[in-house]
Amino acid sequence: MKIRKKDNIFARATDRIAAFEFDDKVASVFADMIERSVPGYADIIRMLPVLAERFAVAGSNCYDLGCSLGAVALALRAGIKAPGCRIYAVDNAPAMIARCRDHAAAPSPFPTPIETLCADIREIEFSRAAIVVLNFTLQFLPVADREPLLRRIYDGMVPGGIVVLSEKITHDDPYSRDLLIDIYHAWKHANGYSQLEISQKRTALENVLRPETLAVHRRRLEQIGFRHCEPWFQCFNFMSLTACK
Numbered sequence: 001m002k003i004r005k006k007d008n009i010f011a012r013a014t015d016r017i018a019a020f021e022f023d024d025k026v027a028s029v030f031a032d033m034i035e036r037s038v039p040g041y042a043d044i045i046r047m048l049p050v051l052a053e054r055f056a057v058a059g060s061n062c063y064d065l066g067c068s069l070g071a072v073a074l075a076l077r078a079g080i081k082a083p084g085c086r087i088y089a090v091d092n093a094p095a096m097i098a099r100c101r102d103h104a105a106a107p108s109p110f111p112t113p114i115e116t117l118c119a120d121i122r123e124i125e126f127s128r129a130a131i132v133v134l135n136f137t138l139q140f141l142p143v144a145d146r147e148p149l150l151r152r153i154y155d156g157m158v159p160g161g162i163v164v165l166s167e168k169i170t171h172d173d174p175y176s177r178d179l180l181i182d183i184y185h186a187w188k189h190a191n192g193y194s195q196l197e198i199s200q201k202r203t204a205l206e207n208v209l210r211p212e213t214l215a216v217h218r219r220r221l222e223q224i225g226f227r228h229c230e231p232w233f234q235c236f237n238f239m240s241l242t243a244c245k
């Protein structure tokens with residue numbers, strides 16, 4: 001049995017907290033970190049085979065953008081029934097993509113190939129895309145880069161294809177915003193993170209993870225041409241939506 005390495009990266013008090021990076025230290029504890037830091041993460045991953053079965057059409061491509069360890073790519077592969085599909089798992093962090101490559105290469109009963117790419121998602125080509133998943137990745141791009149990326153994704157999609165966009169969100173109403181952040185931190189504390197860890201990680205993510213409101217995400221997708229933008233999952237200040245071409 002493989003023991004999951006515990007995330008204690010922010011456990012010790014530090015004078016100068018460096019900006020958060022997806023380096024080897026983070027990659028080595030990432031499975032534990034994301035489970036205890038993103039409410040509903042496991043549920044979102046568990047739903048993806050259902051979407052994959054429905055939306056992957058014969059000969060189409062599926063993209064896992066900002067794939068980290070490859071959880072999305074593996075979940076898509078488990079659901080795809082259509083023949084001749086291919087999954088591209090893309091991340092620009094070498095420490096992540098190396099681990100993702102090992103996961104993708106492990107024996108699997110599912111036939112769809114997974115190709116791993118160490119690349120910036122702003123620079124890759126999209127073609128015949130039936131499913132494009134950005135599972136907590138868009139939030140790490142500069143805000144100005146989000147619309148051009150989503151537009152290129154839209155252009156590379158087949159009619160009827162879907163984008164799955166999961167994000168940490170913020171709220172215009174200050175009361176809701178503060179309340180949801182507070183509840184989120186209480187949830188993290190209940191998951192074993194100390195107040196020091198929560199506060200130091202928050203500082204490290206400042207200016208690295210820039211959340212937007214659900215309304216902003218929706219408006220941007222609709223302006224590009226996506227239709228039926230519907231949140232299908234929300235827990236505290238985290239949500240996942242689907243949008244169709």
Ligand SMILES: C[S@@+](CC[C@H](N)C(=O)[O-])C[C@H]1O[C@@H](n2cnc3c(N)ncnc32)[C@H](O)[C@@H]1O
Pocket residue numbers: 022034065066067068069070071072090091092093096119120121122134135136137140141
């Ligand atoms: C929160 S993690 C995503 C989690 C992952 N999708 C999952 O479901 O387990 C964000 C990932 O996006 C990657 N990333 C951030 N900016 C990127 C970019 N411009 N191009 C490619 N990958 C990027 C990071 O290296 C990191 O692995």
